Amino acid sequence: MNFAGFLQHLVNAFSLGGIYALIAIGYTMVYGILRLINFAHGDIFTYGIYFAFYGVILFLMPWWAAFIFSIFVTAFLGAFIERIAYRPLRNAPRISALITAIGVSFFLENFAIVVFGGRAKSFNPQTGIYPTSFLNMIDIGDVKIPVLTFITIGIVVLALLLLMWIVYKTKIGMAMRAISKDIPTTKLMGVNADRVISFTFMLGSGLAAIGGILWAMKYPQVYPYTGMIPGLKAFIAAVVGGIGSIQGAMIGGFILGISEIMIVAFVPSLAGYRDAFAYAILLFVLLVKPTGILGVEVSEKV
Amino acid sequence: MRKVYVFIALVLTFAVVLASEITEVKIGAGWEMTGPIAGFGQMSWDGVKLAMKLRPTVRIGGKDVPVKVVLLDNKGDKAEAANVVKRLIDVEKVVAILGPCTSSCALAAGAIAEQKQVPMVTNTATNPLVTQNRRFIFRACFIDPMQGELLAKFAWEQLGSKNVAIMVDVAQDYVVGLANYFKRKFAQLGGKFFEEYYNTGDQDFTAQLTDALSKKPDTIFLPGYYSEIALICKQARELGFKGNFLAGDGADAPELIQIGGKFVEGLYYTTYFHQDADLSPATKPFVEAYVKEYNRRPDAFGALAFDAYNLVLDAIERAQSLDPVAIRDALAATKDFQGVGGSITYPEGSGDPVKPAVINTVKNGQFMLMTVVRP
Numbered sequence: 001m002n003f004a005g006f007l008q009h010l011v012n013a014f015s016l017g018g019i020y021a022l023i024a025i026g027y028t029m030v031y032g033i034l035r036l037i038n039f040a041h042g043d044i045f046t047y048g049i050y051f052a053f054y055g056v057i058l059f060l061m062p063w064w065a066a067f068i069f070s071i072f073v074t075a076f077l078g079a080f081i082e083r084i085a086y087r088p089l090r091n092a093p094r095i096s097a098l099i100t101a102i103g104v105s106f107f108l109e110n111f112a113i114v115v116f117g118g119r120a121k122s123f124n125p126q127t128g129i130y131p132t133s134f135l136n137m138i139d140i141g142d143v144k145i146p147v148l149t150f151i152t153i154g155i156v157v158l159a160l161l162l163l164m165w166i167v168y169k170t171k172i173g174m175a176m177r178a179i180s181k182d183i184p185t186t187k188l189m190g191v192n193a194d195r196v197i198s199f200t201f202m203l204g205s206g207l208a209a210i211g212g213i214l215w216a217m218k219y220p221q222v223y224p225y226t227g228m229i230p231g232l233k234a235f236i237a238a239v240v241g242g243i244g245s246i247q248g249a250m251i252g253g254f255i256l257g258i259s260e261i262m263i264v265a266f267v268p269s270l271a272g273y274r275d276a277f278a279y280a281i282l283l284f285v286l287l288v289k290p291t292g293i294l295g296v297e298v299s300e301k302v
Numbered sequence: 303m304r305k306v307y308v309f310i311a312l313v314l315t316f317a318v319v320l321a322s323e324i325t326e327v328k329i330g331a332g333w334e335m336t337g338p339i340a341g342f343g344q345m346s347w348d349g350v351k352l353a354m355k356l357r358p359t360v361r362i363g364g365k366d367v368p369v370k371v372v373l374l375d376n377k378g379d380k381a382e383a384a385n386v387v388k389r390l391i392d393v394e395k396v397v398a399i400l401g402p403c404t405s406s407c408a409l410a411a412g413a414i415a416e417q418k419q420v421p422m423v424t425n426t427a428t429n430p431l432v433t434q435n436r437r438f439i440f441r442a443c444f445i446d447p448m449q450g451e452l453l454a455k456f457a458w459e460q461l462g463s464k465n466v467a468i469m470v471d472v473a474q475d476y477v478v479g480l481a482n483y484f485k486r487k488f489a490q491l492g493g494k495f496f497e498e499y500y501n502t503g504d505q506d507f508t509a510q511l512t513d514a515l516s517k518k519p520d521t522i523f524l525p526g527y528y529s530e531i532a533l534i535c536k537q538a539r540e541l542g543f544k545g546n547f548l549a550g551d552g553a554d555a556p557e558l559i560q561i562g563g564k565f566v567e568g569l570y571y572t573t574y575f576h577q578d579a580d581l582s583p584a585t586k587p588f589v590e591a592y593v594k595e596y597n598r599r600p601d602a603f604g605a606l607a608f609d610a611y612n613l614v615l616d617a618i619e620r621a622q623s624l625d626p627v628a629i630r631d632a633l634a635a636t637k638d639f640q641g642v643g644g645s646i647t648y649p650e651g652s653g654d655p656v657k658p659a660v661i662n663t664v665k666n667g668q669f670m671l672m673t674v675v676r677p
Binding site for chain 2: 002009119219220228264268269
């Protein structure tokens with residue numbers, strides 16, 4: 001492999017890793033606060049794509065308006081799911097919430113089949129969903145970088161900065177951090193825990209919608225199971241980075257994106273098994289450092 | 303008191319069952335209605351719906367008996383495909399089964415149908431293993447050894463390809479098989495080739511393509527399914543590939559163009575049917591009926607599903623029986639059946655018809671017919 005080839009692989013890896021990171025942050029935030037792995041997160045991602053798609057196709061919005069519309073609707077969908085599926089189980093054993101999450105995931109997938117149909121919808125600029133200029137390539141020597149990759153990485157960085165600001169500089173961010181430590185005590189301090197949890201779900205789901213739209217622009221189609229594999233990968237990324245940690249999810253996303261592309265680049269004959277490789281990374285991390293790269297040891301109260 | 307009601311209900315049920323000899327013929331259908339290749343199943347089902355409309359009954363014992371098709375979704379999943387067939391036979395008590403479309407699903411579904419001795423006709427599963435050593439499995443399409451050979455010849459003679467990159471989906475029997483038949487013939491002709499691998503459902507192929515393009519292929523052969531083909535074409539063009547794209551019948555869905563857009567322009571592929579191809583006397587009336595029904599031009603999957611339905615009805619009429627084994631024997635004896643995708647005759651002891659193929663290309667966002675190749 002020559003140097004230009006390696007750089008090309010690196011570019012591909014960053015553009016994939018960025019999207020994984022965005023979805024992983026959603027997983028990690030919900031886990032950080034509720035100790036719940038929201039398995040429906042990948043399906044929320046799918047709905048984000050559908051909302052953007054129908055915003056343009058059905059409601060004839062300009063693309064940017066449809067994208068903002070999708071982020072907000074998806075955020076409310078996340079909060080709605082929390083309200084009806086997870087809140088009633090707040091004091092139930094954790095396993096019940098986990099099973100419910102899986103149930104919600106199945107429900108969302110099948111509901112999408114009924115409402116949107118089982119066939120893939122095209123997410124192509126030809127239908128006016130976003131400007132064709134996003135598909136342009138910038139040549140730097142022999143390396144070709146899609147404009148979309150710049151946009152993806154730019155948005156990922158922006159979203160992360162905004163999130164950091166919310167979590168560390170605002171009042172609701174402080175409440176989120178407090179709740180992640182101890183819900184009952186935080187409530188005693190006069191914080192409306194339900195509202196903060198709803199807000200967390202909205203943030204996470206909004207990020208999933210952004211990830212979904214970027215994903216669909218890169219791989220221009222959407223069908224009811226679109227979010228399954230990216231969702232699973234983002235979950236792995238969150239665990240690898242240390243579930244509960246936002247920076248960790250970010251790092252995990254990039255690690256997964258880079259290692260997936262590099263395994264194909266260096267050992268092309270294993271390309272068919274790159275999903276298995278992602279699971280292998282997960283197993284390795286769980287064996288060596290179960291809390292993930294940036295995870296902190298949490299001692300269970302007895 | 304309750305017991306008496308139950309008893310009366312039971313007696314009434316039995317009376318109804320006894321009074322009606324054969325009131326309906328139940329045929330099962332298991333297709334990929336959802337999942338990543340939902341296009342195939344949905345197109346097939348549209349073909350069968352039209353066939354049911356044109357021929358809603360079957361003549362048994364001098365009586366026209368209505369046909370009922372029970373459709374179940376196998377989600378494009380091998381295990382689900384087997385479950386679907388099991389349920390169609392055990393619960394729905396069907397006498398024959400239509401589908402599935404893809405070879406992996408047909409292999410799994412066929413194992414169950416064979417074991418339970420109920421005939422199954424797949425419209426478009428082309429891998430030779432689907433019918434090999436199986437008495438109850440038939441198909442309405444050609445097989446991959448022929449398709450692979452045709453593609454290799456086309457690449458060598460018409461496209462002047464010398465160095466071909468082959469993108470292989472390691473999880474699909476169809477893809478691995480078709481790639482192998484292509485390689486065998488292409489090597490014979492003197493061409494060079496190399497392989498890159500991926501897995502069903504992958505969406506990012508930039509790593510494989512970056513590697514492939516460094517080996518300077520003039521053609522990329524895509525023996526996979528439409529959604530991956532569309533994504534690979536897009537990513538290959540974006541990475542600067544200027545050569546030809548070549549594919550098999552897995553490319554044949556409108557989604558290829560919807561998802562691939564301008565990136566799939568000029569792609570060549572082999573398939574079973576094109577509305578402009580003169581394949582049999584039945585083709586033209588079918589195309590007219592289809593356009594009238596759906597207001598769009600027919601596709602290959604629907605056309606062969608239409609044929610599969612009529613093949614089964616034909617066999618039931620010749621068997622004059624609803625015994626699955628008798629229907630199987632009648633199917634095996636099919637001779638010169640005039641399907642819309644060409645005439646079907648099953649050679650002694652085989653479920654594989656020898657049929658013509660068409661080569662299509664994508665031009666101006668349409669599937670255009672290039673040529674019909676007869677065996």
